[in-house]
Amino acid sequence: MSSIGTETPAQPAATEISGAPGAAPGGSTGRRMLRLPQQTLARNLLLALAFGVILYLLSESLSSFNNLRLATIAYYFTALAGLTVLTGLNGQISLGHGALMAVGAYATAILVGRTGFPLGAALAAAAAITAVVGVVVGAAASRLRGPYLAGATLAFAIGLPGLADKYPSAFGGENGLTVAPPTPPSALGATFPLERWEAWIACLCALIVFVLLSNLLRSRVGRAFRAVRDDEVAAQLAGLNVARVQVLAFVVSAACAGLAGGALVVVTQLAAPGAFDLSLSLALLTGIVLGGLGSLAGAVWGALALVYLPQWSDDIAHSLSLSNNVQSNLPLALYGIVLMVVIVAAPRGIQGALHGLFGVARTRLRKNPSTPTEEGA
Secondary structure: OOOOOOOOOOOOOEEEEHHHOOOOOOHHHHHHHHEEEOOHHHHHHHHHHHHHHHHHHHHHHHHHHHHHHHHHHHHHHHHHHHHHHHHHHOOOOOHHHHHHHHHHHHHHHHHHOOOOOHHHHHHHHHHHHHHHHHHHHHHHHHHOOHHHHHHHHHHHHHHHHHHHHHHHHHHHHOOOEOOOOOOOOHOOOOOOOOHHHHHHHHHHHHHHHHHHHHHHHHHHHHHHHHHHHHHHHHHOOOOOOOOHHHHHHHHHHHHHHHHHHHHHHHHOEEEOOHHHOOHHHHHHHHHHHHHOOEEEHHHHHHHHHHHHHHHHHHHHHHOOOOHHHHHHHHHHHHHHHHHHHHOOOOOOHHHHHHHHHHHHHHHHHHHHOOOOOHHOO
């Protein structure tokens, strides 16, 4: 996926797949064949199509359990991509994105389970409803800075899930709202695995978000996001309405979180307050720091970390025969350790570290252009 935080206006629009490290120099005809379209929308649609084919082949080869993991990675990516826009591109800290996912999840559960909305329309409506909530929260957040903004979003994350207990007839109380699992189309066959169908839905949501955000952030809006992040005073002197830009960033991020919450309901068939507590909001923030702020590729690494770190901590706890108390707290401790290691060793996250390594490899290849093929010739 393309980096959205490190681009410069002078960067060529065309991206070469063969420019990846390890590609053999020369072969200009082959590189021209692999050159992506210069038009941003066409390039991103082509990339999304390629990722879609890869995800399709991957889901076909995975077991039912691993298809659920793939779906979980996909809806985490959807939420992290939106948070990347808000925090990495616009410089606003949010500790309340778990609550925004809850808004999308409950909206999907109510629309599908009680009003009979088609699933696709319900997911779109969930994103729109959460975007409206994002307008309200974003308008308040645009007046706050630093720890005050973090505190306000933290209160939102803690307070909103409590509404389920206050209005149990509407939101189901502690037990939450359940929805029926999505039915795969009959054209796929009577024995088509439900988990694979859920993975396809979640991956489609992630690909839609990838295309929309990739185009948005290469537009004037994306440049405005970065200008406000870098220097609010300079952006204001340049004619930008800083508050409006910050609210717009919050709305975009909230819509992504709402869609992620809807995809979560598709996978789990449940919207309950216990799934959207403060730890989810902190995990999302940890995910974008681990993956790399300001990069959609970093959101992928962050989503992988959120899915696999808890599993690895459980495996470690079982192998060491630790007590239940230690075992239950080990994931949080592991998050902290990995976060400290990444901050010290790779301040730009996993994606930043990989980008640096690829840059070094590319530089060495250019200094030593000879290849085994050329030497043999």
